[in-house]
Amino acid sequence: MGPWIKDQILLIDLGFYKYQIFTRIKENGGYFASRLKNNANPAIIENYSKWCGRSIDVRGKHLQDVLKDLRDRY
Known part of the structure; x- marks a missing residue:
């Protein structure tokens, strides 16, 4: 994840459910949606x-x- 995610929403499949990814999205100003x-x-x-x-x-x-x-x- 990088600056390209700023103000973007990323839809994430449960196969890629990692808290590290969510943290990187937040740090770069993005948003995500995923099932829990x-x-x-x-x-x-x-x-x-x-x-x-x-x-x-x-x-x-x-x-x-x-x-x-x-x-x-x-």
């Missing part, structure tokens, strides 16, 4: 969805910690 491995546990830094009713605040928590509390599958 089943055991991934990223920190949730923001929730852009607006929900009514019995929604829960997931900001600042880890994915695996809140999955059990979510009613919907996605």
Whole structure:
């Protein structure tokens, strides 16, 4: 990864899922999208969805910690 990735979005297959690649993309000002491995546990830094009713605040928590509390599958 180099400066060419700045302001670009890179779609990454799980076969190339390496944290080092994600770090290099971020360091060079780029973005990426990838499916997560089943055991991934990223920190949730923001929730852009607006929900009514019995929604829960997931900001600042880890994915695996809140999955059990979510009613919907996605």
